[in-house]
Amino acid sequence: MALLEAEQVVMRFGGVVALDNASVDVDPGLVTGLIGPNGAGKTTLFNVVTGLLPPTSGKVKFDGRDITRATVSKRSQMGIARTFQKLEAFNTLSAFDNVRVAVEQNHRAKWRNRKVSDVAHEMLGKVGLDEVADVTVGTLPTGSARLVELARALACRPRVLLLDEPSSGLNEEETSAIGQMLLGLVADKENELAVLLVEHDMSFVMGVCARIHVLDFGKIIAVGTSMEVQSDPAVRAAYLGGDEFRGAYAGVDQ
Amino acid sequence: MILGVRQSVAVATLLATVGAVILAVLTWKGAPVTSETFLVTTYIGLFLGALWAMYATGLVVVYTTTGVFNFAQGAIGVFAAFFYWELHVNRGWHSILALFVVVGLFAPALGVVLDIVIMRRLRTASLVVQLMVTVAIMVLLLSVVGDIWEADTARRVPYLFGIENGIDLGPSQLPWHRLIVFVVAIAIAVSMRFLLRRTRIGTAMRAVVDNRELAALNGARPNVVSSTSWALGSMMGALGGILIAPELGLDPATLNNVVIIAFAAAAFGALKSLPLAVVGAMLVGLLRAHTGAWLDFGPDFRFAHLSIAPLLLLFVVVALPQARLEVGRLAHHLRRHERYTKWWEGLIGCGVVILLAVVFSGGWLDFGIWDPGAWGSRELNSANEAMALALIGLSLVPLIGWAGQINFAPLAFAGFGAFVYLKLAGDSGNGYWIVLVGLLCAPLGALVALPAARLRGLYLALMTMAFAQAMSLIFFPHPWVMPIIGTGRQFPHIELFGVTFDDRRGFFLLMVSVFALFVYALVLLRRSRYGRRWMAINDSQAASATLGIPVVWTKVVVYAVSASMAGIAGVFWATVSGNVDSVQGFDLLIGFNIVLLVAAAGVSIPMAGIFLIFIPLFTGLGHRLEDAGSVDFLVTLLDIMTTYGPGLMVLGMVFNPRGAIFEMGRGFSPILPWRSDARAEIAAENAQKREPEIGELGLERPFTPEEVIALDRRLEILDEVVPKEGYGTPRS
DSSP: OOSEEEEEEEEEETTEEEEEEEEEEEOTTSEEEEEOSTTSSHHHHHHHHHTSSOOSEEEEEETTEEOTTSOHHHHHHHTEEEOOSSOOOOTTSBHHHHHHHHHHHOGGGOOTTOOHHHHHHHHHHHTTOGGGTTSBGGGSOHHHHHHHHHHHHHHTOOSEEEEESTTTTOOHHHHHHHHHHHHHHHHOGGGOOEEEEEOSOHHHHHHHOSEEEEEETTEEEEEEOHHHHHHOHHHHHHHTTOHHHHHHHHHHHO | OOOOHHHHHHHHHHHHHHHHHHHHHHHBOOOOOOHHHHHHHHHHHHHHHHHHHHHHHHHHHHHHHHSOOOTTHHHHHHHHHHHHHIIIIISOOOHHHHHIIIIIIIHHHHHHHHHHHTGGGGTTSOHHHHHHHHHHHHHHHHHHHHHHSOTTSOOOOOOTTOSSOEEEOSSSEEEHHHHHHHHHHHHHHHHHHHHHHHSHHHHHHHHHHHOHHHHHHTTOOHHHHHHHHHHHHHHHHHHHHHHHHHHHOSOHHHHHHHHHHHHHHHHHTTTTOHHHHHHHHHHHHHHHHHHHHHBOOTGGGTTGGGGHHHHHHHHHHHHSOOOOOOOSOOOOOOSSOOOOOOHHHHHHHHHHHHHHHHHHHOSSSOOSSSOTTTSOHHHHHHHHHHHHHHHHHHTHIIIIIITOOOOSOHHHHHHHHHHHHHHHHTTTOBTTHHHHHHHHHHHHHHHHHHHHTTSOHHHHHHHHHHHHHHIIIIITTSTTTSTTTTTOOOOOOOEETTEEOOSHHHHHHHHHHHHHHHHHHHHHHHTSHHHHHHHHHHHOHHHHHHTTOOHHHHHHHHHHHHHHHHHHHHHHHHHHHSSSGGGOTTOHHHHHHHHHHHHHHHTTSTTHHHHTTHHHHHHHHHHHHHHHOSOHHHHHHHHHHHHHHHHHHHHGGGTOTTOHHHHHHHHTGGGOTTOHHHHHHHHHHHHHHHSOOOOSTTSSSOOOHHHHHHHHHHTTOHHHHSOTTOOOSOOO
16 A cells, blocks of 8 residues: 555635545655646645645545645644755754754654754755854755755654755756665655655756646546656656656666 | 534634623623613614724735735824824814825825835745735834824814714714714725725736746736835724724723724634625724623723624634634745854853853942942843843744744743732742743743634734734733732742842843843753654645644644743743733833844844843943933934834845844854854855846847856756856857
8 A cells, every 4th residue: 555645636626626535645765756736736735735725625545544634734744754845944043053943853763863953964964064054044045045945844754755946056967966865765664754746857857756636627548668668658648848858768768 | 624614604603702791690790681771882883883993904905905904004004194193183283184184195105105115025035024014114113103193282183073963863963974974884895895805906806926036927017016005004094093993092002902993803804805805894893892891890891892803803813714824925035044042152142141141230240340239120120120031032032933823822821820929929939939820821822823723824813913912901900910010019029049139229130131041041942852743844834734744733832932931031020010000911112122132133043032131231331321411412322222223123134034133143253253153154145246137038148157057057957068168258
């Protein structure tokens, strides 16, 4: 059974249907991708899964339990962590304090009785931000602030990590480092970590994700491995003319 | 658990109905209800409702179109009413002409000026800054009214068309004035609804608040739109003030308090719906008229019938569904680093404060600097009052400064603290009870915050205001609560460690010590996990929640801590004044001035409290100068500073939201050896200023090489793009 399941989620904003019976399942030990054109409903699905938006109908299940009506913080304490597409870092706190807040406030983050500051430093180190630990996050460049969010989410010792476009604002080198780190994290059996990744950088998605869900106009139009998804006619139609996907093909051809 | 809309409305309605029925049964007067009396009461209620609806309409229009909730709406009405009185009564202008000048010319001009100078800049400001600035405008307007039209003259604004003539309704008469008010109020609400929903400018007005940039791209002109909104809102406030003044009398405080009812009415429409806001206003009017007619709360609760607006607000707050945590609204870039006071800096600062206090109060340690006799009881008295206010002000630091929540009721909590102390310590004045006062005030703070903590911050701010009003209408006037009001008995002198602090100097030093203790505790608290958690929910509630922080509970705890501090401060405040008259919860101007001063000083910095010590210095100095006799100009200047200072300083927050202490710290950094961080930051800012401005994306003319480098630096791609040899020739 999947660790995290969104079942037939419908999300309506007035007359707009942002999610239309969308079902997504995420398994531990691998990175699952969630792709789709702009406005397909990817971030909305994240908000429903983390509890920021109550779905119009449908269910969210975590580890077999129905958590559709659980509060945001409750879900987080159960092991669901996320980053945001538009930054939600704690701007007035230092990078170190951003991560420290997570370690202090999340029960899961109390890693084997280690000192809070040690864990925080380790997480900052993982994303390569040791040097700016004492810098107020609001003064950091966007890419670095994004990494602070990632470190903060990791500090919660999540069982499911939802990443909303982690590569934006990063250069190629940094992006591939993040990819390597994610693969390392999910490969470590001890973590039992599942990652759900929303991303526009197709070569990144194709390189990292074992399974991919494709969302279009709020509907899941395809699920499968990167090869399966790329050859799916419905996906091709959805992306027709989209440069992103052509770029991804170019990468595959090479 | 999260309640849905229908469930929460049902719960609130059930609670309200049960409460109302029980209350009605308990307090039924027994007067006969005839169709005649019922009708008359109803039409009085509808008329009152119409007046409040006018204010509420203005509030809702401005809020839905600019996103700013205007606390100054009532004060605009006050100013307009006095202005109208000046023109019509004092100078004898015809009422129509005076009405046109005030409502048709002055009010829209005021709205447009406010918009251009201040409100436009508040669009991206935090809720704290937004509210503080509109409250500052309120306080400033009321101060101006107080200065121009001094309270020693009795003034009356006549009814338009008189009160004697009207339509005969059989049992009674409906005067023209009231009929006109009713019709005008409804007409305004209807036309505003039409304007917002059916016209081009209305659509633009609503679009701008959602997404200014996008609306501008589609041809809306955001600045024109916001000026229009403010002009309209200001006109409605002015008209409301002029029409309500004949009923309530021309008293600034009374007229301004009307706005709380308008807040409740606007909240009834969830701050967005005009029809519901009008219904809310009518509801308050009807409830008030009918409770006045049929219910009798007895002499102990003689003001209870006035507290319907706070109760309506409570109903709304319970009935509203849980607010969604907003994402994607954060402006990422801060220009400046946050700096925390280090523990030793706090220690030194507190030491300096105590030292200054000893020198100031003179009597105990005479350094030969001051002549102890010259600083007599009057100076110490005002110093004591100001110290107590400063203590109350400190309670706002964790709440407003760190957690970004608003509390307009510090004095209500202080009054409750004084009440608890009076009951516990009685005549003895045993100071150890103060600790228990702190503990007992905390649950009250939690209770006030609990219903509104699930909602957006504005509701919590309104809730604290409603709470303060309810306390001063229901709780404080009760003879059991404050038995010494009016009897002139002294509040007991505090006794601690075997010392009775019955002389002014000793008490002053005691308060300064408590103040220093509070400041130091705050310095430590800010560096603790609790301080961090509170600052985190201020920065992003959504992110806090996804890290596992229970946001609602966290807010409730901060309110409890703040209420506890305010309660302790209240004991000192009551002891200073000798009785508790002045601690009644809702002295609007004093309460707001405390909040404003702390905010202007830089409310996130614990040391901001020290700023409030300037009040005793100023007042003391003022008294000295007055005694000296010859320097009228300086006395006037100090007077102006105390009256207008807080308001004007807060207006400065529009440009420097971090507050005065922060700017002072930066300003003095060249001579403070340990502030190398500020020096480095200033240097970096200056370096950035020297960078050339980037023109219209190079469309008007080719980029210069410097601009290319500057552009690359902004885009953070400088290292990759700049070739070793630099840019040779300008690109086009």
